[in-house]
Amino acid sequence: MNAIIGEKLGMTQIFDEENRAIPVTAVKAGPVVVTQIKRPATDGYSAIQIAFKELAADKAGRPATGHFAKAGVAPHRHLIEVKVEDAEAFELGQQITIADVLEAGQKADITGISKGKGFAGSMKRHNFKGQGASHGAHKVHRAPGAIGACATPARVFKGKRMPGRMGGEQVTMMNIEVIRVDTERNLVLLAGAVPGPKGSIVVLREAVKANG
Numbered sequence: 001m002n003a004i005i006g007e008k009l010g011m012t013q014i015f016d017e018e019n020r021a022i023p024v025t026a027v028k029a030g031p032v033v034v035t036q037i038k039r040p041a042t043d044g045y046s047a048i049q050i051a052f053k054e055l056a057a058d059k060a061g062r063p064a065t066g067h068f069a070k071a072g073v074a075p076h077r078h079l080i081e082v083k084v085e086d087a088e089a090f091e092l093g094q095q096i097t098i099a100d101v102l103e104a105g106q107k108a109d110i111t112g113i114s115k116g117k118g119f120a121g122s123m124k125r126h127n128f129k130g131q132g133a134s135h136g137a138h139k140v141h142r143a144p145g146a147i148g149a150c151a152t153p154a155r156v157f158k159g160k161r162m163p164g165r166m167g168g169e170q171v172t173m174m175n176i177e178v179i180r181v182d183t184e185r186n187l188v189l190l191a192g193a194v195p196g197p198k199g200s201i202v203v204l205r206e207a208v209k210a211n212g
């Protein structure tokens with residue numbers, strides 16, 4: 001098993017053996033339960049579906065209620081699918097904890113939804129320098145400038161860096177060091193920041209490029 005779902009609790013700091021302050025992000029990771037098993041014979045690949053954060057039965061829709069009932073578990077709020085080498089090693093309703101996935105000293109890849117910042121201009125969104133603020137320049141200091149070409153190609157290319165919605169996108173940070181793992185409280189401390197605001201859902205995976 002190489003992935004687990006968690007909830008970002010916030011940031012704090014700890015001190016190492018040399019009394020250096022290390023900023024860390026606290027994540028409540030798991031426990032999760034197996035709600036579906038995908039097998040090569042029936043689905044063409046090996047994977048399991050895991051669920052996190054139990055949900056009140058009256059708040060789950062009828063399709064979701066039936067899906068969880070088939071697995072013999074209570075409804076949960078969050079679901080992801082994780083590829084595994086041997087799906088037969090898992091069973092429906094099996095509980096997976098952070099101790100089964102990560103340990104202190106490992107590297108992890110963290111996926112989450114970044115903080116939404118609403119509509120932003122090109123300077124904030126793309127780190128543009130802006131235009132001159134003197135020598136006759138009118139109120140164009142934060143404007144992006146010209147965006148088009150001449151008669152050829154007579155259009156604006158797709159992907160042009162312009163003002164627009166900023167944040168609120170899926171972001172994966174790679175090779176984040178796991179500082180501590182508290183198996184009793186299902187807590188993990190990760191070095192530095194991870195995507196998303198407090199209370200957001202993140203997915204923790206074993207780093208795929210930990211060895212370069």
